[in-house]
Amino acid sequence: MGNIVKINNLNMSYGKTAALKNINLELPDDNFIGLLGPNGSGKTTLLKILAGLITYYTGEVHIDGQPVSTYTKSIVSYLPSSPYVNPRLTLEQLINTYASFFPNFSREKANYFFDYLHLAKNTMFSHLSKGLQEQVALSLALSKNSKLYLLDEPFGGIDVSTRDKINDMIVTNYPNNSTFLIVTHEIHDMESLLNYVVFIKNGEILLAKSSDSIRSGNAQSIEGFYKEAFK
Known part of the structure; x- marks a missing residue:
């Protein structure tokens, strides 16, 4: 097992704010x-740097052994917290658009995810509820055959029962040797999925370690340890 991401001495500021x-x-x-x-x-901010959307930083960022570049963008799938999807397209048209734009996009996966979530492909995106729109955007991001998936609050507008269903969908279908880096405040619902965690506060890394080592070393859940660390 290797490291898909290696970051050294990364600093980034918005104006005078670090x-x-x-x-x-x-x-x-x-x-x-x-x-x-x-x-x-x-x-x-960290996800956007890994996705290649922010380039004004100092330090070194490598993905799959390469600096952030056209190559790394081809192996990264990024889902922002507020994804933009053309509201005037049907789900079928969205599949066609993504397939023409992203060489690593899998129509087969997209069709599978939409069927799994009971999303009718002849439905226009704008006619869906916010929660269903979130499911569509997540499904499209997961349909890329990528080495690194960056998901920023992927379950923000999705109900608890559907989160469990999507967790199962991800675990069953993710590519071998792929890594998911997931920003979430829904730690309780996501804990069973996470096998490694990174705690960050005020732009600084507090810890990065396996979930099992946290549980065994502290005799509590990731959620409980998180509450202690950030209380």
Whole structure:
């Protein structure tokens, strides 16, 4: 097992406000990793840097052994917290659009996910509820055959029962040796999925370790340990 992400001395600021401070981090491949921290701690900024959307930083960021580049963008699938999907397209048209734009997009996976979630492909995106729109955006992101999936609050508008269904869907269908880096405040609902966690606060990494080592070393759940760390 290697490290899909290696970050050395990463610093990034918005004007005079430091967003990330001296980040040194390695993320193991073939893992479900929770990036956990309070609002404003730098989680979304870190995801955007890994996705290649923010380039004005200092330090080194490598994905799959390469600096952030056209290559790394081809092996990363990024789902922002507020994804933009053309509201005037049907789900079938969205599949066609993504397939024409992303070489690593799988029509077969997209059709499977939409069927699994009972999303009719002749439905226009704008006619769906917010929760169903979130499911569509997540399904499209998961339909790329990627080495690194960056998911920013993927379950924000999705009900608890559907979260369980999507968790099962992800575990059953994710590619071998792929890593999921997931920003979430729904730690209780996600805990069974996460086998590695990173805690971040005020732009600084507090810890990065396996879920099992936290549970065994502290005799409590990830959610309980998180509450203690950030109380």
